[in-house]
Amino acid sequence: MLSVVICVGSSCHVRGSDAVAATFERLIAEGGLADQVELVGAFCMDACSMGVSVRVGEKVYRGVTPEGAETFFQDEVLSRLPA
Numbered sequence: 001m002l003s004v005v006i007c008v009g010s011s012c013h014v015r016g017s018d019a020v021a022a023t024f025e026r027l028i029a030e031g032g033l034a035d036q037v038e039l040v041g042a043f044c045m046d047a048c049s050m051g052v053s054v055r056v057g058e059k060v061y062r063g064v065t066p067e068g069a070e071t072f073f074q075d076e077v078l079s080r081l082p083a
């Protein structure tokens, strides 16, 4: 199970973490990935100035945007799943 953790701290919330989470949820549902990807929320990851912070596995990405969420998911989440 790959964990995808979205920061829902106040700064990331203002920058659209809800929209990022909604996009990830949709892509997980559409792809039938619920048994492979665990989506969870977490509080501040100490990168507040850079946009929405997302951790995939052990790696933290900063500056994820609602507009870029689908591309991010494809590039950084789907690519890590077993084929």
Ligand code: FES
Binding pocket: 007, 008, 009, 010, 011, 012, 013, 043, 044, 045, 046, 047, 048, 052, 053
């Ligand atoms: S609120 Fe998200 S990194 Fe600080």
